[in-house]
Amino acid sequence: MTTADTYNEAAARTPTDPAGHDVPATPALSIRNVSHSYGARRALMDVAFDVPPASFTALLGLNGAGKSTLFSLVTRLFGIQAGHISIFGHDIGRAPGEALRLMGVVFQPRTLDLDLSVMQNLLYHAALHGIGRRDARLRGDEVLARIGLSDRSGSKVRDLSGGQMRRLEIARALLHRPRLLLLDEATVGLDVKARADILSHVRQLVVEQGIGVLWATHLFDEIVSSDNLVVLHQGRVLACGEVDRVLKEIGAPDINSAFMRLTGVQSGSLTQ
Numbered sequence: 123m124t125t126a127d128t129y130n131e132a133a134a135r136t137p138t139d140p141a142g143h144d145v146p147a148t149p150a151l152s153i154r155n156v157s158h159s160y161g162a163r164r165a166l167m168d169v170a171f172d173v174p175p176a177s178f179t180a181l182l183g184l185n186g187a188g189k190s191t192l193f194s195l196v197t198r199l200f201g202i203q204a205g206h207i208s209i210f211g212h213d214i215g216r217a218p219g220e221a222l223r224l225m226g227v228v229f230q231p232r233t234l235d236l237d238l239s240v241m242q243n244l245l246y247h248a249a250l251h252g253i254g255r256r257d258a259r260l261r262g263d264e265v266l267a268r269i270g271l272s273d274r275s276g277s278k279v280r281d282l283s284g285g286q287m288r289r290l291e292i293a294r295a296l297l298h299r300p301r302l303l304l305l306d307e308a309t310v311g312l313d314v315k316a317r318a319d320i321l322s323h324v325r326q327l328v329v330e331q332g333i334g335v336l337w338a339t340h341l342f343d344e345i346v347s348s349d350n351l352v353v354l355h356q357g358r359v360l361a362c363g364e365v366d367r368v369l370k371e372i373g374a375p376d377i378n379s380a381f382m383r384l385t386g387v388q389s390g391s392l393t394q
């Protein structure tokens with residue numbers, strides 16, 4: 123049995139207290155009463171939700187909803203003005219080292235070095251996380267095999283397609299073996315097939331490795347009924363929970379209609 127198997131088994135088990143009652147697992151990500159302003163412009167207002175471990179949580183919002191601001195707070199690019207954020211119980215203000223070690227991030231803009239090779243990009247990131255060179259190469263080979271890019275290890279990143287670059291960014295974010303993965307509009311600009319490949323790869327990480335995923339998107343068709351959903355609109359959370367439960371509560375047949383009802387936005391204004 124491998125370490126990954128052991129972890130998967132542990133992740134799949136529901137924790138119980140000494141009396142045998144189910145105990146809710148510590149959230150992979152917990153956001154509590156978070157507000158953020160840029161000067162007089164309020165970008166987030168009292169935002170609260172959880173990303174459970176081994177879940178795919180879609181953060182659905184239009185441009186300007188506040189998704190990137192939230193990512194900047196979780197990754198500590200911005201200081202927290204109000205509220206609390208913790209990762210597997212580690213408050214990112216009080217225990218940032220441990221919290222950030224447990225998290226991998228794929229930002230909306232590409233952040234690869236185009237003139238370095240695929241493997242060099244991975245080794246550079248591994249070094250930033252204090253991973254030794256030999257271990258980094260092994261991990262690099264492992265993640266490249268997983269994303270089907272083993273044969274491109276020595277290629278310059280600028281020679282990859284957009285979809286391959288995104289998959290490489292996801293692989294890079296997983297090198298230090300985080301248990302929470304944040305992706306901000308990871309499929310923007312990709313064709314239908316590349317989008318589907320990336321989504322399926324990320325969903326596999328949830329099932330096979332027990333990773334908690336926060337997937338920010340403005341595209342309804344990226345969300346399926348078994349996902350968790352957080353609807354963010356103009357800086358406020360309008361709904362959150364399992365997709366089926368949210369639809370039932372709102373009395374809507376699908377996510378598209380639920381979003382229209384919650385926000386009053388007409389579907390014609392939702393374009394990629």
Ligand SMILES: Nc1ncnc2c1ncn2[C@@H]1O[C@H](COP(=O)(O)OP(=O)(O)OP(=O)(O)O)[C@@H](O)[C@H]1O
Nearest residue numbers: 160163164165183184185186187188189190191192
């Ligand atoms: N640096 C900034 N200075 C001032 N206002 C900002 C800044 N960054 C974002 N905003 C504003 O904060 C609000 C939330 O923006 P944010 O970028 O977080 O939304 P988003 O959901 O990520 O949208 P997008 O997908 O377009 O990036 C918007 O009204 C935006 O104009």
